[in-house]
Amino acid sequence: MTSTLQDLAVQLFDAGAVRLEDIEAKVGRRTPIYFDLRVIVSHPKLMVAVSHQLEKLIKDVHHDMICGVPYAALPLAVVISINTDRPMIMKRKETKLYATKKLLEGVYQKNQTCLVVEDVVTSGGSLLETVETLRKEGLIVTHAVIVLEREQGGASVLEANGITVKSLFTLTNLVRMLHKAGRIDNDTVELIFDHIKECQFGTKDNLE
Numbered sequence: 001m002t003s004t005l006q007d008l009a010v011q012l013f014d015a016g017a018v019r020l021e022d023i024e025a026k027v028g029r030r031t032p033i034y035f036d037l038r039v040i041v042s043h044p045k046l047m048v049a050v051s052h053q054l055e056k057l058i059k060d061v062h063h064d065m066i067c068g069v070p071y072a073a074l075p076l077a078v079v080i081s082i083n084t085d086r087p088m089i090m091k092r093k094e095t096k097l098y099a100t101k102k103l104l105e106g107v108y109q110k111n112q113t114c115l116v117v118e119d120v121v122t123s124g125g126s127l128l129e130t131v132e133t134l135r136k137e138g139l140i141v142t143h144a145v146i147v148l149e150r151e152q153g154g155a156s157v158l159e160a161n162g163i164t165v166k167s168l169f170t171l172t173n174l175v176r177m178l179h180k181a182g183r184i185d186n187d188t189v190e191l192i193f194d195h196i197k198e199c200q201f202g203t204k205d206n207l208e
C-alpha cells in the first residue's frame with residue numbers, strides 16, 4: 001500500500017522526525033524546526049514508504065548506481081537499491097586508513113552515472129561534498145533525490161553545480177500538511193515561514 005505525501009508527513013511527525021524547538025543545526029545555525037530522518041531506522045514500514053515515494057521521483061532519471069550521503073541517507077539508499085535492483089556505492093566520511101584506503105566502497109567505473117540520495121538539503125553543502133568525491137572518481141552526477149528541501153538556497157546552489165534536485169517535500173508544503181493535520185499551530189507556521197525567508201544560503205561562500 002502506498003501512503004500519500006500527506007499521510008507520510010503525519011507519520012514522520014508522529015515517529016518523532018520533526019522537532020519543533022529552537023535547535024542548533026549544522027555548524028552553529030539555529031532553526032525553529034529540525035527534521036531528523038535518522039529516527040526512521042526504528043520504523044521499517046515508514047522507511048519503505050519514504051523509499052517508495054523517492055523511487056517514484058527517480059523512475060525517469062537514468063542512473064547506473066546510487067549513493068547515499070553519509071550517514072542519514074544510507075539506509076534509504078540501501079532500500080531503494082534493493083527495490084529498484086540498482087547497484088549502490090557507499091561514500092565513507094573519512095578515507096579508510098588501512099588495507100584498501102578507499103573513500104568509495106563498491107564497484108564502479110569512470111563515466112558511469114550515479115544518482116545521489118540525501119535526507120535534508122539546507123545550504124546544499126553536504127550533498128555537494130559527496131558529489132565532488134564522486135566526480136573526482138570519474139562518475140557522472142546530474143541528479144539528486146532528497147526527502148526535504150528546506151528552501152534556504154541549497155537547491156539553487158546545487159543547480160549551479162549541475163545537479164537537478166528532486167524532493168519529496170519542501171519545508172513549506174511539509175509545514176502546510178502538518179498544520180492541516182493539526183500537528184502544528186498558526187504561530188509555529190509563521191515562525192517557520194519567517195525563518196525560511198531570513199535564513200538563506202545563496203553563494204558557495206556561504207556553504208558550511
Ligand SMILES: O=C(O)c1cc(=O)[nH]c(=O)n1[C@@H]1O[C@H](COP(=O)(O)O)[C@@H](O)[C@H]1O
Pocket residue numbers: 025026027033034035036037072119120121122123124125126127154208
Ligand atoms: O543542519 C541542518 O541544516 C539540518 C536541518 C534539518 O532540518 N535536518 C538535518 O538533518 N540537517 C542537517 O544538515 C544537513 C544538510 O545541510 P546542508 O549541508 O547545509 O545542505 C543534513 O545532512 C543534516 O545533517
